[in-house]
Amino acid sequence: MNFDTPIEKIKFEQFDFFVKRDDMIDEFFSGNKARKLHWFLTNDIKNINKIVSYGSSQSNLLYSLSKLAQNRNWKFDFYVDHIAKQIKLEPKGNYKGALEFKANIIEDINFPKEKYVAKKQELFIQEGGRDKRAQFGIKILSQELKNWIDKNGLKYNQTKIMLPSGTGTTALYLQKYLKDIEVLTCCCVGDENYLLKQFSMLEKDNKTYPTILPRAKKYHFGKLYKEFFEIYNKLLQETKIEFELLYDPIGWITILQYKKENPNTNIIYIHQGGLKGNETMIDRYVRYIKNRKTSFVL
Numbered sequence: 001m002n003f004d005t006p007i008e009k010i011k012f013e014q015f016d017f018f019v020k021r022d023d024m025i026d027e028f029f030s031g032n033k034a035r036k037l038h039w040f041l042t043n044d045i046k047n048i049n050k051i052v053s054y055g056s057s058q059s060n061l062l063y064s065l066s067k068l069a070q071n072r073n074w075k076f077d078f079y080v081d082h083i084a085k086q087i088k089l090e091p092k093g094n095y096k097g098a099l100e101f102k103a104n105i106i107e108d109i110n111f112p113k114e115k116y117v118a119k120k121q122e123l124f125i126q127e128g129g130r131d132k133r134a135q136f137g138i139k140i141l142s143q144e145l146k147n148w149i150d151k152n153g154l155k156y157n158q159t160k161i162m163l164p165s166g167t168g169t170t171a172l173y174l175q176k177y178l179k180d181i182e183v184l185t186c187c188c189v190g191d192e193n194y195l196l197k198q199f200s201m202l203e204k205d206n207k208t209y210p211t212i213l214p215r216a217k218k219y220h221f222g223k224l225y226k227e228f229f230e231i232y233n234k235l236l237q238e239t240k241i242e243f244e245l246l247y248d249p250i251g252w253i254t255i256l257q258y259k260k261e262n263p264n265t266n267i268i269y270i271h272q273g274g275l276k277g278n279e280t281m282i283d284r285y286v287r288y289i290k291n292r293k294t295s296f297v298l
Contacts, residue, residue: 031273036129038137142177164251
């Protein structure tokens with residue numbers, strides 16, 4: 001597993017960016033999930049025989065936790081509110097991968113989520129990997145970034161780290177450890193108040209919180225948007241790097257606007273990994289285009 005991933009310079013929309021290629025860490029643990037689960041991957045955890053977690057049936061965390069459970073010979077229960085009929089009939093993406101690793105995926109709209117109390121020998125991990133132990137791997141990521149910035153002679157006050165947020169765990173802990181370098185993020189699940197609440201569950205001191213950039217418009221998480229698929233394809237064409245389709249489109253739309261307003265700022269974008277989820281997202285976009293007869297190009 002390669003945690004010290006390269007940082008590559010790209011040109012996108014005529015602007016220069018740097019991309020931290022955390023999609024290259026590992027086939028099963030990539031992007032922020034690899035960072036959040038680093039502690040669990042490297043420590044000898046005793047008296048545990050089951051992982052319990054919850055989230056979406058196409059969650060990147062579902063896939064990574066299922067592999068972690070298989071590696072440790074643990075059971076794994078993952079609770080979801082709903083599994084789409086099409087996915088049940090024809091499993092794909094993270095859902096299919098988790099089933100292959102023997103995950104027990106349970107539909108239960110009444111699962112208590114944040115209020116769940118782990119039973120004896122259970123390891124409970126919150127949705128999205130929101131866990132204080134996540135800072136172990138994110139601290140290492142912060143040091144990799146700082147080392148690269150120092151080596152390349154970039155000034156701290158002219159350099160920003162950018163990544164989109166679900167629970168905001170990675171952005172929060174990056175800012176905690178990169179005290180002299182500003183971390184930028186944007187909301188992908190819920191609004192700014194939701195994200196601030198997620199931060200407060202891990203860190204009470206709001207002085208250590210990353211900067212939340214405004215979005216151009218309100219997006220509903222998981223919904224398909226023409227501009228998301230367009231920027232996904234444009235990134236692939238111009239940079240030859242594939243990004244995922246849930247978080248990264250909002251991240252890139254947001255940071256492009258910031259870059260236009262701050263053209264001399266160095267931006268290091270953290271690749272979110274999660275490309276296995278694109279299997280189902282691309283299928284959804286193909287059906288969306290076909291059914292609506294939209295004109296944008298695949």
